[in-house]
Amino acid sequence: MCGIVGYIGKNEAVPVLLNGLSKLEYRGYDSSGMAVHDGNGLNVRKFKGRLSVLEEDLQKNPITSHIGIGHTRWATHGEPSTVNAHPHMDEQGNIAVIHNGILENYMQLKEWLIEEHNVKFLSETDTEVIVHLVHHFYDGDLLDAVTKAVEKMEGAYAIGVICKEEPDKIVAVRKDSPLIVGRGNGENYLASDIPAILKYTKEVYLIENDETVVLTQDSIAIYDSLMQKVERDIYEVTWTADAAEKEGYAHFTLKEIYEQPKGISETIKRRLTYDDEIFFEGVHLTKEDLEKFTKIYIVACGTAYHAGLVGKRAIESLAGVPVQVDIASEFRYSNNFIDENTLFIAVSQSGETLDTLQSLREAKRRGARIMSIVNVVGSSVSRESDDVLYTWAGPEIGVASTKAFTTQLTMFYLLAMYMGKLLGQLDDAKYAEILSELKNIPDQLAEFLEDITEIQHLADSQFNNESVFFMGRAVDVDISFESSLKLKEISYINSFAIAAGELKHGTIALIEEGTLVMALATQKGLFDKMLSNIKEVKARGAYVVAVTQYGGSEIEKVADSVIRIPQCSDLLAPLLSIVPMQLFAYYVSVARGNDVDKPRNLAKSVTVE
Numbered sequence: 001m002c003g004i005v006g007y008i009g010k011n012e013a014v015p016v017l018l019n020g021l022s023k024l025e026y027r028g029y030d031s032s033g034m035a036v037h038d039g040n041g042l043n044v045r046k047f048k049g050r051l052s053v054l055e056e057d058l059q060k061n062p063i064t065s066h067i068g069i070g071h072t073r074w075a076t077h078g079e080p081s082t083v084n085a086h087p088h089m090d091e092q093g094n095i096a097v098i099h100n101g102i103l104e105n106y107m108q109l110k111e112w113l114i115e116e117h118n119v120k121f122l123s124e125t126d127t128e129v130i131v132h133l134v135h136h137f138y139d140g141d142l143l144d145a146v147t148k149a150v151e152k153m154e155g156a157y158a159i160g161v162i163c164k165e166e167p168d169k170i171v172a173v174r175k176d177s178p179l180i181v182g183r184g185n186g187e188n189y190l191a192s193d194i195p196a197i198l199k200y201t202k203e204v205y206l207i208e209n210d211e212t213v214v215l216t217q218d219s220i221a222i223y224d225s226l227m228q229k230v231e232r233d234i235y236e237v238t239w240t241a242d243a244a245e246k247e248g249y250a251h252f253t254l255k256e257i258y259e260q261p262k263g264i265s266e267t268i269k270r271r272l273t274y275d276d277e278i279f280f281e282g283v284h285l286t287k288e289d290l291e292k293f294t295k296i297y298i299v300a301c302g303t304a305y306h307a308g309l310v311g312k313r314a315i316e317s318l319a320g321v322p323v324q325v326d327i328a329s330e331f332r333y334s335n336n337f338i339d340e341n342t343l344f345i346a347v348s349q350s351g352e353t354l355d356t357l358q359s360l361r362e363a364k365r366r367g368a369r370i371m372s373i374v375n376v377v378g379s380s381v382s383r384e385s386d387d388v389l390y391t392w393a394g395p396e397i398g399v400a401s402t403k404a405f406t407t408q409l410t411m412f413y414l415l416a417m418y419m420g421k422l423l424g425q426l427d428d429a430k431y432a433e434i435l436s437e438l439k440n441i442p443d444q445l446a447e448f449l450e451d452i453t454e455i456q457h458l459a460d461s462q463f464n465n466e467s468v469f470f471m472g473r474a475v476d477v478d479i480s481f482e483s484s485l486k487l488k489e490i491s492y493i494n495s496f497a498i499a500a501g502e503l504k505h506g507t508i509a510l511i512e513e514g515t516l517v518m519a520l521a522t523q524k525g526l527f528d529k530m531l532s533n534i535k536e537v538k539a540r541g542a543y544v545v546a547v548t549q550y551g552g553s554e555i556e557k558v559a560d561s562v563i564r565i566p567q568c569s570d571l572l573a574p575l576l577s578i579v580p581m582q583l584f585a586y587y588v589s590v591a592r593g594n595d596v597d598k599p600r601n602l603a604k605s606v607t608v609e
């Protein structure tokens with residue numbers, strides 16, 4: 001997910017583009033750039049790194065122009081670098097393109113442009129194909145050339161195109177990726193979404209799918225998929241830029257909790273062939289490779305470590321291979337048995353967490369095969385791995401990791417099924433059953449998120465409770481740890497997570513009148529055991545909230561309240577059971593007046609030991 005912006009008009013383009021990009025950085029922030037027509041031709045400035053790098057360059061070497069396009073990147077194809085940053089130019093420097101989305105058939109088009117038209121590519125991106133296509137069709141009419149190029153393109157895209165020969169227009173096209181156009185007085189704008197231009201106009205056209213737009217200083221023309229002109233009503237914006245960036249959510253953390261259905265479905269969708277075979281782009285693990293591994297190690301920190309705990313259970317139950325999970329800061333200094341017969345799996349949202357990175361380097365030094373599950377494309381962990389499985393959560397801004405966690409779980413389920421099938425441990429029927437359930441999770445989650453009043457009420461009644469326990473059995477222990485971490489890091493309540501079976505061995509001494517106990521009971525075979533654990537803490541005065549998809553009235557009778565998650569199997573329950581726990585932590589944090597997105601003492605990526 002990247003951010004695009006464009007301006008044409010009577011005023012200076014550069015400040016408008018920079019302002020727009022600063023409002024779009026939440027969409028991607030690993031590199032940025034712009035192309036403007038400075039009267040002589042197209043002047044392109046693009047750099048790896050945060051927007052500030054581009055800003056500094058433009059302060060030192062200012063450009064004056066009345067037309068330009070800008071881009072802030074979230075790398076998908078080709079790691080963050082200046083050459084992969086947008087805008088991309090044709091070989092003659094006459095055409096510049098910015099793009100948000102993914103061109104699915106870019107490899108075929110690239111081969112065609114190279115073999116048939118001897119085009120020289122500079123970058124690894126899918127986007128560069130677009131500018132060479134436009135150049136290929138250019139014959140003095142930019143709109144015509146873009147239209148012909150789009151006819152060849154498959155995938156999702158919002159593109160902006162300018163051309164040296166036609167400094168009086170910007171051409172843009174939308175398919176699946178968001179695009180809006182802002183109307184000004186003697187100036188017009190385009191952007192991925194409204195916050196980028198809200199400082200300048202509240203009059204916006206919402207561009208529909210397969211529509212093409214031509215912006216000039218004094219006009220906005222919108223064409224449908226048949227290139228027929230269409231009339232469109234202006235949409236008058238009524239809210240502030242800040243609210244828009246969060247798309248109406250009060251915090252990025254809440255927005256990212258609600259983005260989980262999409263993140264999970266994207267992570268699944270991109271790993272399935274048309275006949276539902278799981279494949280991992282660029283990863284070649286054979287049956288022989290897998291059989292060679294005497295040990296699988298999962299190493300990570302914080303929330304990613306908790307995802308590893310769930311991953312261990314999935315791989316062991318579906319592929320029948322023993323897995324060890326370690327906290328990276330411990331792994332680095334402990335005597336672990338790593339050699340060339342070890343598959344080392346690093347898990348990291350940011351891909352920059354130092355303890356995880358150093359653990360990876362240590363395992364590599366000892367000959368292990370390095371696989372990583374990462375969200376940030378081109379990050380250090382991904383660059384230093386043999387195999388990279390990218391999660392498709394999109395940029396995660398809230399420090400408390402939410403959507404990255406559920407996409408990491410999704411990746412582990414896919415990986416476990418892939419290994420299980422490869423090793424002949426998972427038969428076709430079971431594979432198909434789990435896959436259809438996994439594919440159904442995003443809809444179930446979206447439906448669950450429609451009504452969360454019960455969780456809000458619970459948070460309102462419990463936000464001042466300083467004694468909170470999370471307990472469960474089997475994978476619910478792992479989710480208890482993650483739930484407790486979420487609550488700790490954004491509410492600052494010193495909560496506690498425990499394997500319910502351990503209660504009697506000491507911890508139950510801490511349970512007293514009013515202690516809040518969140519009891520995760522999503523494992524069918526252990527449901528009755530959890531019922532007795534609930535009775536144990538109830539007997540000591542605890543207020544118990546059960547989280548489950550099982551049990552009729554009996555659990556209603558035992559627990560003080562029950563959060564029902566959608567029907568699902570024990571294996572996939574974590575994808576659903578963690579969400580009410582994330583929401584509880586969020587609403588408790590809000591009720592306590594904390595800075596939810598930027599909690600005290602924490603950073604989104606811990607790049608120090």
Ligand code: AGP
Nearest residue numbers: 302303304348349350353400401
């Ligand atoms: C989780 O909410 C925290 N932000 C933190 O525990 C985080 O999971 C940990 O620092 C690992 O980060 P990574 O996934 O980027 O490596």
